[in-house]
Amino acid sequence: MKIFSRLACLLPLFCTFAVSLAQDEFATIPASSKKLTDSVTGIEVETQISEFRIARTETTQSEFSRIMGRNPSFHQGLDLPVESVSWWEAIRYCNLRSLKEGLEPCYDLATGARDPSRAGYRLPTEAEWLKAFGDSVQFTAETIGQYGNIGSSNTKSLEELKKDLAGRMPQKAGSRPANKNGLFDMLGNVWEWCDDFNGRVAGHPVPLIDPRGPDWAPERVLLGGSFISLAGNWGRSYRSSIMPEYRSRFTGFRLCLSTGRRWSAAAPEESVWAEPYNRVPAGFENKTGELSSLVQDSQGKTITTLEGWEKRRAGIKAKWEKTLGLSAETSGKPNVKEVRTFEEELYTGKLMYLQVEPEFWEKIYLMYPRCPLRNPTPVVIVPYYDVDVPAGQPLGGRTYLPPGTRSFAYLMVQQGYIACAIRWYGESYGEGYGEAVANLKLNHPGLSGLGKWVRDARCLLDYLYTLPGVDRDNIGIIGHSLGAKMSLYAAANEPRITAVVCSEPGMGLDFSNYEDYWYHDNSILARDKATDHHELLGLIASRPFLLIGGDSADNDNSWYYINSARPVYQLFGKPLNIGYFNHRSGHSPTPEAVGLAVDWLKHFLGGN
Structure with a gap:
C-alpha cells in the first residue's frame, strides 16, 4: 500500500466524536507562533498568527441565499455547501452579512x-486556513475517504x-468527522x-505578524480539494489558485473573523534566556586583562553603591x-526634507x-512597518556607511548589498518595529x-x-521624538563594523538610547583603526592607560548592551571589556543586561548571530 509523503497526504487528526452543528457556528483558533527561515535574508525568524475564529462548516446554500x-x-x-461562486461574490457575501449583523x-x-x-x-488567509487544518498524519488513497469527501485515485x-x-x-x-479543532470538511x-493572492515565491519577504500572500497576483488561493479531487499524488497538496472571477461547481468558501488577540510567549527564566549571551570561554571567567577597574574610586576604594558609581x-x-570635543549645545528644532516615499510589501x-x-543635511531612511508591533511603536536606529545596506534596498547610495545579515533595518521593520537607517558623515x-x-x-x-x-545621532533622536506613534521609552540601536562603532559611541553619550547591539566594532581601542582621523586621530594612541572602551x-550601564x-x-579578549563592565x-x-556572543566565523555576522541580536532587542524593547 503506497504511503503518500507530499503535503497533499498530510491530514488532520480527525476526531470520532460528533460535534453538533447547533453549537457555536465558529471555532476559536488560539494565537500561535512558528519558526521558519526567511528566503530573503536566510535568517530564522518567528512568524505569529493572531487568534481568529473560523466557521465550523463551509458556507451553506441556506446561509448564502438568506443574505444574497x-x-x-x-x-x-x-x-449543502454553496458553490459556483466567484471570489468576488464570496467577499460580497462577507460584507453584506457583516452589515446585517452590525459588524464593520x-x-x-x-x-x-x-x-x-x-x-x-x-x-481566511492561507496561513490561517492551514493553522485551522491542524496537526497531520499520513494517509493512503484507500483510507482518505474516511476523512473527507474526496475523489478516487483514478x-x-x-x-x-x-x-x-x-x-x-x-x-x-458536517457529514464527516470533525478535525481536532472542531472543523468539518477541511478536506x-x-x-x-x-483571502490571499497566489504567488509568494523564494525572494519574497516573509511578513512575521499574520502572514499573507503577495500584494498582487492574477489569481487567488484555493485550498482543501473537492469531491472530485484526486486521492493521490496528483492531488497537488490540495492547494490551487485561479482567477477570482472564476465560478465552478467545485468551489465554495468558509468564513473567518478576527479577534485582535496576538500571540504572546511565556517568558523563560532570565538566566535561561540569557545563556547564549554568557558563554564565557575557559580561562576568561571574570578576567579583565590590564583594563582599569570601573568600580574603584580615586582613592582606590571599591565602589559598592550607586551613589558612589x-x-x-x-x-x-x-x-x-573632552576626547570627542562634545559640548552641551542643542541642535534646535529638527528639520527634514522628504525625497521619496517607497511603498514596499512589509513597510x-x-x-x-x-x-x-x-548648512548640512544628512541622509536617513525611515521605515514604518505595515503591521506595527504595538502603538506607540519602538524604534531601532541603524547607522552605517549609507542607508542602502541596512535597508536591503538600493536607494542611490555608494554601497548596496541585497537583504542579508547586515540588513538590520529591514530585519527590525519585519518584526514590527519602526527602523531608521542613517548615513556616516x-x-x-x-x-x-x-x-x-x-x-x-x-x-x-x-x-x-x-x-x-x-x-548627528542627537539630531536624529530629536527628530524621532517629534514623530507621532513613536515609543520614546524604547529606542534601540544596532550596527555592524563601522555601524557598531557608531552604535557604541552614540549609546554611551546619549541616554535616550535604551538598548544596544554592536557587531564586530573592535571593543578595544587597540582592536581596530580608531587612530584614523575620521574616528579620532593618532593622538588617541597617547591616551592614559585607564582610557579604553570599557568606560x-x-x-551605557544599566541599559542592555x-x-x-x-x-x-x-x-575572546573582548570578554575583558564585558567582564570589566559587569560589576557596574x-x-x-x-x-544579565550585558552579554557577548562570538560566532567565530569572521567579520560578517552569521544568521545565528543576527537572530540572537534581533532577539536581544525584542527582549529589551518589548516584542517577545
Missing part, C-alpha cells in the same frame, strides 16, 4: 482590498472520471476560497566628552535628509574621507569624527 437572495449552486440542497465590513468591493483593522466577516480512465462526475457531489455540511467536498561615572563622562519607507547643521561631508575630515576641522576644529557622529560600557564577535575585530551592571541589580 439567490442560490447559484449547481448541486442544489439547503444543507472588511472589503473594498471595488478593489478587493481588505482592511485588517476591521472585525467583520472575511475569508488518473487513467476517462470513463471512470465520467462516472465519478455523474455519481459524486458535495455532501451535507474535500468543495474547494475553499482564501554616579560620582565615578561623572568623571568618565567628562573625560570622553512604507521615507528617504529624507535630516538637518544636522545649519564620512560618506557625505566631503567628496571623500580626506575631504570630509578636512571640512570637519574647518567647520568644527575641536570636534573628532566620532564626536561629529554623536552630534563607554560603564556609561550586546556585543557580537567573530574572531576578527572582536575575539551588578550595582544596578542587572548583571
Whole structure:
C-alpha cells in the first residue's frame, strides 16, 4: 500500500466524536507562533498568527441565499455547501452579512482590498486556513475517504472520471468527522476560497505578524480539494489558485473573523534566556586583562553603591566628552526634507535628509512597518556607511548589498518595529574621507569624527521624538563594523538610547583603526592607560548592551571589556543586561548571530 509523503497526504487528526452543528457556528483558533527561515535574508525568524475564529462548516446554500437572495449552486440542497461562486461574490457575501449583523465590513468591493483593522466577516488567509487544518498524519488513497469527501485515485480512465462526475457531489455540511479543532470538511467536498493572492515565491519577504500572500497576483488561493479531487499524488497538496472571477461547481468558501488577540510567549527564566549571551570561554571567567577597574574610586576604594558609581561615572563622562570635543549645545528644532516615499510589501519607507547643521543635511531612511508591533511603536536606529545596506534596498547610495545579515533595518521593520537607517558623515561631508575630515576641522576644529557622529545621532533622536506613534521609552540601536562603532559611541553619550547591539566594532581601542582621523586621530594612541572602551560600557550601564564577535575585530579578549563592565551592571541589580556572543566565523555576522541580536532587542524593547 503506497504511503503518500507530499503535503497533499498530510491530514488532520480527525476526531470520532460528533460535534453538533447547533453549537457555536465558529471555532476559536488560539494565537500561535512558528519558526521558519526567511528566503530573503536566510535568517530564522518567528512568524505569529493572531487568534481568529473560523466557521465550523463551509458556507451553506441556506446561509448564502438568506443574505444574497439567490442560490447559484449547481448541486442544489439547503444543507449543502454553496458553490459556483466567484471570489468576488464570496467577499460580497462577507460584507453584506457583516452589515446585517452590525459588524464593520472588511472589503473594498471595488478593489478587493481588505482592511485588517476591521472585525467583520472575511475569508481566511492561507496561513490561517492551514493553522485551522491542524496537526497531520499520513494517509493512503484507500483510507482518505474516511476523512473527507474526496475523489478516487483514478488518473487513467476517462470513463471512470465520467462516472465519478455523474455519481459524486458535495455532501451535507458536517457529514464527516470533525478535525481536532472542531472543523468539518477541511478536506474535500468543495474547494475553499482564501483571502490571499497566489504567488509568494523564494525572494519574497516573509511578513512575521499574520502572514499573507503577495500584494498582487492574477489569481487567488484555493485550498482543501473537492469531491472530485484526486486521492493521490496528483492531488497537488490540495492547494490551487485561479482567477477570482472564476465560478465552478467545485468551489465554495468558509468564513473567518478576527479577534485582535496576538500571540504572546511565556517568558523563560532570565538566566535561561540569557545563556547564549554568557558563554564565557575557559580561562576568561571574570578576567579583565590590564583594563582599569570601573568600580574603584580615586582613592582606590571599591565602589559598592550607586551613589558612589554616579560620582565615578561623572568623571568618565567628562573625560570622553573632552576626547570627542562634545559640548552641551542643542541642535534646535529638527528639520527634514522628504525625497521619496517607497511603498514596499512589509513597510512604507521615507528617504529624507535630516538637518544636522545649519548648512548640512544628512541622509536617513525611515521605515514604518505595515503591521506595527504595538502603538506607540519602538524604534531601532541603524547607522552605517549609507542607508542602502541596512535597508536591503538600493536607494542611490555608494554601497548596496541585497537583504542579508547586515540588513538590520529591514530585519527590525519585519518584526514590527519602526527602523531608521542613517548615513556616516564620512560618506557625505566631503567628496571623500580626506575631504570630509578636512571640512570637519574647518567647520568644527575641536570636534573628532566620532564626536561629529554623536552630534548627528542627537539630531536624529530629536527628530524621532517629534514623530507621532513613536515609543520614546524604547529606542534601540544596532550596527555592524563601522555601524557598531557608531552604535557604541552614540549609546554611551546619549541616554535616550535604551538598548544596544554592536557587531564586530573592535571593543578595544587597540582592536581596530580608531587612530584614523575620521574616528579620532593618532593622538588617541597617547591616551592614559585607564582610557579604553570599557568606560563607554560603564556609561551605557544599566541599559542592555550586546556585543557580537567573530574572531576578527572582536575575539575572546573582548570578554575583558564585558567582564570589566559587569560589576557596574551588578550595582544596578542587572548583571544579565550585558552579554557577548562570538560566532567565530569572521567579520560578517552569521544568521545565528543576527537572530540572537534581533532577539536581544525584542527582549529589551518589548516584542517577545
